[in-house]
Amino acid sequence: MPEQNGIPSALLCLLSEVIAGRATATDLVHQIGLLAVPETATDAADGTSMTEIDGATVDLGRKARCGFGEVIYGPGKSADLVARLIETQLEAGQDSLVTRIDPQTAVAATHRFTHARHNPVARTLRVSSAPIVSGLQPSPNGLHVAVVTAGSTDAPVAEEAIETIEWMGVPVSRFDDIGVAGPQRLIAAVPKLREASAVVVVAGMEGALPSVVAGHLAVPIFAVPTSVGYGASLGGLTPLLGMLSACAANVAVVNIDAGFKGGYLAGMVVSQLRQVTPDTCQAS
Template sequence: MTPPAPQSPSIGNEVPSSLRELLASVANGTVGVDQAAGSVASMMRQTDDGKMGALGEVASIPGATVDLGRRDRCGFGEVIYGEGKSTDLMIRIVETQLGAEQSCLITRIDPTSAAQLRRHFRHTHHNPAARTLRIAGQPAQLVSPVLDDAIAHVAVVTAGSTDASVAEEAVETLTWMGIAHRRVEDIGVAGPQRLLAAVPALRKAAAIVVIAGMEGALPPTVAGHVGVPVIAVPTSTGYGANFAGLTPLMGMLTSCAANVAVVNIDAGFKGAYLAGLIATQLIAAEKDAKERSISQYEGV
C-alpha cells in the first residue's frame, strides 16, 4: 500500500499573491533561497503555542486587532491613529508591530501620550507640530532619505506659513515611508512670482502634495505648470467664508486641472501617503529596469 504523501502545513484557503510572486522569483533565479526564506519569515507570525501562523494573519491583542499582513499586501504597514486611543493600547500595538520588524507611525498623538511612549521605546522621533510619533527598531530607520533629483521624490508645497502643521504631518509620513522630499513653503497665489521661481524644482518631483487653505487656489495653479500628479490637501486655515476648510475643499474638487486629486481637510497624512505610493512605484520600476540592464550586460 502506498503511504499518503506528506501534507504541507495549512496556511489558509488562499495563497497570497505576494507569496506566489516570491516563489516565481525563486524559480526563475532572480531571488536567492536565503532571501526568500527571510521574506517568508517576515510574512508569518508566531502564535501563542509556538507554531507559525498563516501568511498575512492579524495579531489579536486586548483592545485591537493589528494587521501585520498589511505591509506585504499594500507595501507599508498599518498606521496608528492616536486620537482617542489610550497610551497603554498604543504601546501594545507598537510592541506587536516592532515584534514583526515593522516600523511604526502614529498620527494625531497628544504630547502627553507621546512623552510616555518615548520613555517606553528606545528609538523614537516626535514631531509636536505634526502631532506624529515615529518608532523603529533601529535608529537608522528614523532618518529621512537624502534628496536626490535623480531618484523619485515628492515635493511638499504650502500656500502659507499657517499651513505648516499639515505639511509637517505630510513630511513625517514620507519619512516613515522612506521617500525623500523637497519642501517649498509659502508660495500662495497672492504672490504668483514665488510659484514661478519654484516651478523648475517642482518639475523634478514624482508627485506633489499642495497644501492650501483660504480659497484653495494653489493646487490647480501648480498643476498647470507640471506634468505629474498633484495631491491637493485643503486646510481649515481662513476667515469665516472658508467654513473650516469646506471652501478650499470644494474649490479643489471643482478644479479644471486634470492632474489634481483631492484628499480630506487637514489630511496631510493621506496626501503624503498617496504621493509616496506614486514615488514608490517609480523607484521600483527604475530598480527593475536597472537590474534587467545589468543582467543583459552580464549575459553578453
Template sequence: MDSEHKSVNTQPLFCDRTSKTIDIAGARVDLGRAYRCGYPEVVFGEQKSTDLILRILHAQADAGQASLVTRITLETAAAIADVFPASVYSLAGKCLRTLSADASKKTAGRVAIVSAGSTDAFVANEAAETVRWMGHVADLFDDVGVAGPQRLLAVLPEIQTADAVVVVAGMEAALASVVAGYLSCPVFAVPTSVGYGVSVGGLVALAGMLASCAANVAVVNIDAGFKGGFLAGLVADRTREIHHG
C-alpha cells in the same frame, strides 16, 4: 521563486501572512496589512490612550514592522520614546515614527510638499512625516500661496523634479491648480480648515480643489496630510521601481 520572495500582489488573498491579526486589549492590530498593501497599519493617535498606543507598537515591533502614529501630543510621544528610544517625533506634524517602513530601499524617491500659508504647516508636516516613514525624501516648500506668486515661481524648478507633489491649502485653495499647471506628475491636493467664516471649516477649499481644471489633481479629505503623503509615497515607490528596478 519561493513564497518569501513573491511580491505583495502574488500573495493569496487570505493566506496566514496576509490575514494575520493580533487581538490586544482595545484593538485588533492588522499585521497582514504590510503584506497586502505594502506598508504596515498606521495608528491614528487622537483619542487613544498612551497605553493602547504602546500595546499596538509592541505588536508591530514584535512582527518586525515599523510604526507611524499620527495626531499625538508631545507628552504622549515622550512616554513612547521612553519605551522606543529610536523613535522620531515631529512636533510640527504631531507624528511619531519608528524606523522607515521600507529600510531596504536603496534609492529613495522624492516628494515635494507645497503649502499655501504658515497656518497650513501642521498638515504639511504630517504629510512630510508620512513620506519619510515610507523611506522617501520629503522636501517642504512653505508659505508659497497664490497671493504672492513670485514665492512659488522662485521654488518651482525644485518642485518640478519631484516624483509626486502634495499641495496643502486652505481658504480658496487655488494653489493646487496653479502648481499642477506646471507639473507632469500627480498632485495630491489636501484642503485645510484654515480660513474665515465663509470658508466653512475647509469645505470651500475642498470644493475648489475638487473643481480644479488641472487634470493631474486628485483630492483627499480636509486636513488629511497623512492621506496626501501616503498616496504621494506610493507614487514614489512605483517611480523608483521603474527607474531603478
C-alpha cells in the same frame, strides 16, 4: 514576481543598480522590506495575519497586502495601548507611525522605546527598531515627493504629510509659503518642483494653489485643503470644493486637513516607481 535561484529577479536587478551607482543602498533596503515576511506571523504572506491584544486587533498582514504596515490613529487611545500596539508591530519587524497623537500621550509612549521621533507640530509619533533618519536624500534616479504649502499656517498639515512620506522610506523636498498671493515665489520654485515624481499641495483660504501648481507640472498633484482661513472658508469646506472643482487634470483631492492621506498617496506613487523591474534593468 519572477525568480532566479529563489531570489526575486527585481531584487537582483536592483542590487546590480546599486553596484553600478544608479541606485542607493536605501533603495535596496526598502525593496527588501517590501518583500520581507514577519517571522512572528506565519500567515503574513497572504496578508491575513492578525494579532489580538487587550483593547485592539493589530493587522500585521497589511504590509503584505498593501506594501506598508497599519498606521495607528492616536485619538482616544491611552499611552499604554499605543505603546502595546507599537511593540506588537516592532516584534513583527514593522516600523510604526501614530497620527493625531496628543503631546502627553506621545511623551509617555516615547519613553518605552529606544528609537522614537515625536513631531508635536505634525502630531505624529514614529518608532523604529533602528535610528530614525529624517531629511532622506533622493537616490541617483531622483525619485522623491515635493510638499508645498500656501502659507506658514498650513505647516501642521504639511508636517503630517512629510512624516508619513518619510515613514514610508521616501525622500521629501519641501517648499513653504508660496501661495497664490505671491505668484513670483511659485515661479521661482517651479524648476525644482519639476524634479519631483509626485507633489502634495497644502492650502487653505480659497484653495487655488493646487491648480496653479498643476499647470506647471507633469506629475500627480495631491491637494490637501486645510481649515485655515476666515469665516467664508467654512473650516476648510471652501478650499475643499475649490480643489474638487479644479480645472487642472492632474489634481486629486483628499479630506480637509488630511496631511496623512495626501502624503501616503504621494509616497505610494514614488514607492511604485522605485520598484525596478528586470526589463528596466536590462534597458539601462
